[in-house]
Amino acid sequence: MLLQKWVLKDLKSSLLNCKNTLSISKIHAVLITSGISNNGALAAQLIASYARTGDVNIAQKLFDDLPKRGIDSWNALLIAYSRGNSPPEVINLYRKMSLAGIRPDSSSFTVAIKACTSLLDLKSGREIWKHAVECGYGSDIFVGSSVLNLFVKCGEMDEAMSVFDGMSRRDVVSWSTVIAGLVRSGRAGEAMDEYRRMQREGLEGDGVVMLALIQACADVEDLKMACSVHGCIVRRGFPVDVMVQTSLLDMYAKNGKVEIASCIFRTMSCRNVVSWSALISGYARNGHAGVALELLVEMQSCGFEPDSVSLVSALLACSHVGFSRLGREIHGFVVRRYELDRVVGTALIDMYAKCGSLSHAQALFERMSSRDVVLWNTIIASYGIHGQGKKALLIFHRMIKARARPDHVTFASLLSAMSHSGLVEEGQYWFDAMIKDYKIQPMEKHYVSLIDLLARGGRVEEARRLIEDVECELGIAAWVALLSGCINHKKFLIGEMAAKKVLELKPDCPGIYTLVSNFFAAARKWDEVAMVRRVMKTAGMKKVPGYSVAEVDGRLHAFLVEDKSHPLYEEILKILEDMEHRMRALGYVSKTEFVLQNVKEEVKVRMLRNHSERLAIAFGILKTRPGTRLLITKNLRVCGDCHEAIKFMSIVAEREIVVRDAKRFHHFKNGSCSCSDYW
């Protein structure tokens, strides 16, 4: 008997050390020959050992052969299925166990809930959690952590928080689960609060917590906070591995500090696909499309195959500069190499629409097998930027029919589409419906869209009243929208008020100063034009140089304003002069008020002729066959004179000309444009 006890102890520890099936089966054989294989504790140990090596079938067979099954053997089998990556079997087994009258313990609950988490099976998870509470495991740290993780992964943050608050003891893991969960559900501010609470409770964060905090800073775009988190990591000497470095660079990029991001990247000793794509995404989102695409090439020459995430960022870069050839190539590459998931599909649809190919965008949208709200929003916005408000509305109706729930972005896109298509009444109707039927509280952007809708439709007075009536404080954007309407409809009185208000609010972007200046020029108030220029100068605001890009034969050709460096400049200029001659015969008159410098009239005419979009168009005419549609992408807004001039160009050059500016598409054909107003 004593001998057997010793043997048992010995065998148990040997089992614990077994690394492969062969050595386990040797011990198994010893057990059978010594006639002690039916010992409960030992059998459970045996099942657990097989589980460790992933031999679920042997574990199950052993379990089936047992005459008596205690909690240990049930748990061992649960773990076997959990290790074998069969979550549905785990849940099944858990149910069988309950039916067999076995009272699950901390470990059974933990494993079962983990299985629900991997299946995102919230219903079963809740049921098991309820059972755990009834059995007195409601404040168990292991069960608590796993159910916390379940709710976090399923996006049920409020439920997660209530579990967390009920836990008797919280460790770094449970804190980091909560903090990371809050970040992931877009509640970065609360995540920071929880971190402070954790510190107050005397717990130090670790690398994982720091990672979550970096992400939080990336989300809220709070550079000060970002720097302090970075400082904290350095000061406290947290280990800085690839992941931390990647999230740091991502954080700086998302805060607009792409140079710092690049600096971190260049000093990294170890890089991977994730860090490359974080950098590419950083450049793409900050408007440096060229650098982003160069990095994509550099990444490949360093031996890293781009995955779908890096390609999505590359697609974003293509959208920005209208590089449809590369966009199409990426499409082909993704289809050949990976499956086209919803995110890639959305990025592609957005790329096609922004590169002027609404029909490709539409076709791809119809082919997508599943559609979420972002995908619906993308196609609605695509119709919107192409000035097809009615079609955007049709898609919206389809979306409702498909039982997708519109969100605040849906309505922002829809209202903007209505606005650009002059659908004023429809826009007002859907603004009200958003609040009443869809219970979405309007945010500033929705009010701005509504103001834009009214002002663009000529109902400037109503738009002004709306700004005053809205209970929440509206920022500069609302006044800019009003001002644009005033320019389009020559409402100088309200316009002057709006212009002053805009200047008062100190715009931080040079484009808005240009708008104000354009307004005063339209009102022929030249002193004010000069004043705006002075204000701009004292604010240290430099006008962003305009550039346009034309894609000819699959290559991008960029033109800066007054770009005399182009090898074909002489020929381009000749085409422009010839065209202008014929345009004048048809009634074109230069709107020199759009030149904001105080120079002679003929200089103004020459300056307008040298606007980048015109250089790009002339280049396109020079390099493509007659009748080919031209697509030009411009970084700023098209000016009022170019808007008028390109209408005439479409006649004299007999071309369809599509200009995508910083905001929308202008389709010029036979002397008219798809949009009546230029701004």
Next chain:
DNA sequence: GTAGGGTTAG
């Protein structure tokens, strides 16, 4: 508990 990706404005 562990980094990177898609939609929205003037």
